[in-house]
Amino acid sequence: MKILSIDIETRSNIDLAKCGVYKYCDTDRFDILLFAYSVNYGAVKVIDLANGEKIPQDILNALEDETVIKTAYNSQFERICLSRYTGYPIGEYLSPNSWNCTMVWASTLGLPKSLAGVGSVLGLEKQKMTEGKDLIKFFCVPNKSGEFNDPVDHLEKWSAFKNYNKRDVEVELQIQQRLIRYPVPEFLWGEFYRSEEINDRGILIDRTLVKNALTMAEKSNAELIDKLKELTGLENPNSVPQIKGWLSQQGLTMDSLGKKEVAKAVKSTEGTLKEVLALRQKSSKSSVKKYVAMENCMCSDDRARGMFGFYSANRTGRWSGKYIQLQNLPQNHMPDLEQARGLVESGNYDAIELLYDDIPDTLSQLIRTAFVPRAGMKFVVADFSAIEARVLSYLAKESWRTAVFADNGDIYCASASAMFGVPVEKHGVNGYLRQKGKIAELALGYGGSVGALKAMGALDMGLEEEELQPLVDSWRAANPNIVRFWWDVDRCVKNTVKNRVTTETHGIRFFYQSGMLFIQLPSGRWLSYVKPRMGENRFGGEAVTYEGVGGTKKWERIESYGPKFVENIVQAISRDILAHSMRTLSHFFVCGHVHDELIIECSMGVSLYAVCEQMGRTPHWISGLLLRADGYECSFYKKD
Template identity: 25%
Template sequence: MTMKKGDHLFLVDGSGFIFRAFHALPPLTRKSDGLPVGAVSGFCNMLWKLLTDARDTSVGVTPTHFAVIFDYSSKTFRKEIYDAYKANRSAPPEELVPQFGLIRQATRAFNLPCIETEGFEADDIIATYARQAEAVGADVTIVSSDKDLMQLVTSTVHMYDSMKDKQIGLPEVIEKWGVPPEKMIDLQALVGDSVDNVPGIPGIGPKTAAQLLEEYGDLETLLSRAGEIKQVKRRESIINFADQARLSRQLVELRTDVPLELDLDALVLEPQDGPKLIGFLKAMQFGTLTRRVASACDCNADEIEPTEVTVEWGEAARGPDLDAGTAASADTGGAGADAPASPAKAAVAKGTGEATPASLAETRVAAFGNAKIDTTAYVTIRDVDVLDEWIAAARETGLVGFDTETNSLDPMQAELVGFSLAIADNAENPSGQTIRAAYVPLTHKTGVGDLLGGGLDENQIDPRKALDRLKALLEDPSVLKVAQNLKFDYLLMKRHGITVENYDDTMLMSYVLEAGKANHGMDGLSERWLNHKPIAFKDVAGSGKSGVTFDFVAIDKATAYAAEDADVTLRLWMVLKPQLAAAGLNRVYERLERPLVSVLADMEERGITIDRQILSRLSGELAQKAAAFEDEIYELAGERFNVGSPKQLGDILFGKMGLPGGSKTKTGQWSTSASVLEDLAAEGAELPRKIVDWRQLTKLKSTYTDALPGYVHPETKRVHTSYSLASTTTGRLSSSEPNLQNIPVRNAEGRKIRTAFIATPGHKLVSADYSQIELRVLAHVAEIPQLTKAFEDGIDIHAMTASEMFGVPVEGMPGEVRRRAKAINFGIIYGISAFGLANQLSIERSEAGDYIKKYFERFPGIRDYMDSTKAKAREDGYVETIFGRRINYPDIKSSNPSVRAFNERAAINAPIQGSAADVIRRAMVQMEPALEKAGLGERVRMLLQVHDELIFEVEDADVDKAIPVITSVMENATMPALSMRVPLKVDARAASNWDEAH
């Protein structure tokens, strides 16, 4: 049938479908031989949904022609133009390699043209077909959300964004990029693309590029008139990198003259060949989809033999690089994908549960929110053979919920009491609503309070036999393990010789989705998403003096509690996984959260050595200093009183002495908080200043010098802190038991505490610390030319700021002037007020206000950044880091002015602090592979992360080799995902203790 006006051509970006399918679902293998087929299964389900809607003529647009387009390989004509094009792409995962050929066979089984052309990308083929169809008057829908294809959009060529269930036409391109489709090529040439390694012009972002093209019309005109640009840095960049922009234009412009093996007329949408498709699906052993197709095509699947398929490995298995899928995800905010809806049926598809991540998420929320959880149905596994059956079922399904029960919350000392499993047959029942769960008791005891610990309860599996079987399951990379707060279980299992492979953590999924909105504990998540209140720990173990550890809980009660944990966790995974894709946050979870589980668990297991004698000596010194302060406090107060009593202190300050600014708490006592005392001290009151100093000393003593020896592990003789991944809104890690993040470094006492953290004999501690990373991030995101140039040239940033603001030469600058500039630099990041700056610098508030005003005059881009960030936060309810982490501020529109102002200040700071946190997370993830590659392996061990600093223990002989590797990883941590406008700088030193190394 000759294509003509009125026909409608659908062009599917097949390579994008592959990677969406691969990343959307847990690993799946063919039962008969273990062949990886997860991506094939996802691809087939997505394509079937698309075709089912496309062939339904009752609603919407029905295509007359249809084709699926693939990348032939990564070697294209663009490589000949620019050898570094896509050079940062990594090879596809081994399990994906054989699936490329199978997916091409699947496309043909669907009776669809499977099109690829050597030397060209899928986008070029799509562009060629689109322009040919447009020329004969046909309409075109490109099923993709790739920004590279937006240059093709016209009045008759549309795209369909399957992530957001919406058409992308002329208005949508202009709204998103600020330019019409015909200028997208020039815009991309200016901006570049870090994913594809298209260079562009450094320092030019999409908004700037759009403004330039609006003013100058097109790229060549802009380049020829670059000398007219007023902004010095921008003018120099465009002039210096003009040829690079022209090269980039060649790379991003799609070819519309690809030699095509099939012409337009060959793309006519043929009727579905039921037996042909069923034969392929049976060969893949996709039972559910086979039944659906048989029903739709009115075929008897039992009478159809499986088709012979060819499995290709190695070079024969042609496919694009891994990040081709990542690139597609990047264009949609990093979303992975489940089956996309038909563009003709976007509205109909909503709520079907199979159309898009958004509709799947909605369906899952509805289904699991209404599903009842029956804790009486859980199984207690007391027999090895039964355990084997459950583990076999988990391996066959490829998905298992997992949780451990212990007698302690310290994973380094806890004993394993039992574990629980939850299984949903995801292959046969994609909704996953039918979940069964079981508990395996191992060391439950009788005789509560028995000094000997009580005897073991009867009918429990020998822990060694159970762990042998658990090891096979947990170390199987083809099975996805799902847990809540997995790091605890990971470290516990590691102590038993088991390294968990291939996992998801529902706590971290929630953290990525809702940081700043809610807590991420399992009970809260269960009530929020599943409408189910789990059994409380105190209900099975008691509380207070009558409470017992879990090993003394009766096994029937333990089963209900423990199996429910695994059950709820697996249900939460079913709900939260598509939420990540729908929100475009898969990349944040996959690259910044999940990889850190094993990294932090290893760090916690290693611990660090402390010198108890140093701490004992420091405790004595702090006690003496505190006593001296107390004497001074009594003299200033005119009487002796309990300095640690807020009530007595308040009565002295505001009752007896009548100091101004007093306010009472809800209990009727005077407030003596740190901020109150600091304000009084800033007004010149001596007693509050002494109280502040005394509190700092006593806190150091009680929190560190007295307490740290109690954290020494009885076996390892080291201190093992515990890191929390999900306790701050911005992505910063926190530590506890003990908290090593809050040891002060700006006073001598705090630095002395760090001297007690020592290297073991034959080793050194290496401290690697980012230099002014938050200011560097600010210079990057706010595009501040002065700051950017100063960092590029290695200039003292605080001296430069002082020179810009106060007109003082950098050479011979007084220390006080530089100190003021430093306070302003860092204060601006945290939204400091004139009042706060005045207190910090001990100056009048009016003078501090003048400083801040002048700062914004000298660096107007910072004010622009702040205003635009507040506006975005008010509009969206969240802000984002440079890597797409989302930080929510639900109260940003509060009617309470103080609440609103607090949220606005936090929203301004969050992208800066959060981006810095993301950078160090990336460095930590990349560190150990880099050390391994350098041949350093176990001789260099990452021990601690404290704010912008990483601490390592390194064998003496390897220090000189290790420091350059550590520094390089940290300074290049943003690559290849992002090339920052300013260089990151790391200071690294080695010494025998932490203070000397810092």
């Protein structure tokens, strides 16, 4: 036995979509109903566990045997469920080191995330059965009485469910056969295994803090709603139509009650109107929902697991955040963060109400602090300094920028200085120009123009409309090699797609093969674009298009051009550098990561300097790139 392909059907009283597979299995009402498998690409067999059949012993042995490769579509689900089935306690799981994921394989080629989507794009002979969703709801989710439907009472549906289970393995095997020419590199499987180890470890959550924060949020919101009722006379001030109607009666017409629109209106109104809008701001603070997400996916040992989706971004291979989503937690700026945290943890609502004007905002700023290390341990949080700016400067050979990084300078000040031809120092001479340098750096590195500056909040930061185009022009004039890099990449991509030839620029290789555009990165990894062809952009010019998941979240044809491909390349290389640092620091207990940041749970004696020094080591495959990692220590997670 060399390859064991698996698909399982399960049931649980836990909502899988909200809570994730680790919590889904952490209940006495979890069961595996069906186990479909294929050995060495052979005929698929289905074991009916719900009706007393047993998984053969040689198959059970293979689950533990690291010489046997186990494959599944979204293999994390099968691995964690089977860990529970085979008797592993919560917090311990089958080793991921011999589990390959067909979904990851498909993702490395720019294909959809879903099994049905991949089957459709590849035009497989056997497709995923569409009736599966209804069958899963029928057998795997408790009915209205809270019980599960018994297969014995629904034999026809159960037979269809077994066929569905078998078909999923058959579809997976077809996908593997179609992708065989593009195997996932072994080093990438190594990254996957490390990612799964981090998911298995999870991050400890302060359950008391979460419980008290939710209680306080509920009490605060009830008080805000009562105040809104008193001021407006509305039955339900939470109702958007009702509050819009009331505002209109006061002479203020608002098309949207979004955060930005309400914040803007608060500044321009007075009296009762201003008070109502300010209360609306507070009561609609959505970030406290993160506490609910924590409560949902926290396992019985208080650790939240499975929060990082490997290779979730097709075009770059970046990780995505799941469930709690560490990638978009609110920042904390409170000077007395520890004091506020202590008051919430002790449940002292009166003190919170007395000391802090905005309770929802206070609770929002404390969300990060719910993540804590084990007793006697600390967090070391380390991240790369300006990683994308460094990679972009290195690839484009923009030497003045590289000199800034070599001197550990401030790239925002240096950029403003290059743009405006005067010295700029943070909190010093011409310091007011630093903000313009910062907004330009964040918005313009990948071909962005006036629209990108606006999207980045340039107008909200005090810049005037007439300043924006000159800002774009100044940044591009100061960075001619980056601009040249955009259009060198653009020419290479177009030439490769048009003429099916291999091209290269700035150490990046472009080639066409079997209806795919590949971009080879310095790490050896490739980016893939499905069915590329030449098309026309919205300005009537020539453009490259390809198939992928677009802004509509659906599979569609997407238009792209040089700067956008550069963005993919730079973000992908930055991702590879983070993956390299995970390997370098794999002897530590890495328990989380966010973009370019690692969260390490470690003993008190671990040196912050040593962690940052190791993290900042440049990979051999991009020799000459100047990296720097900075960090801090904390007894609870926060933004330093």
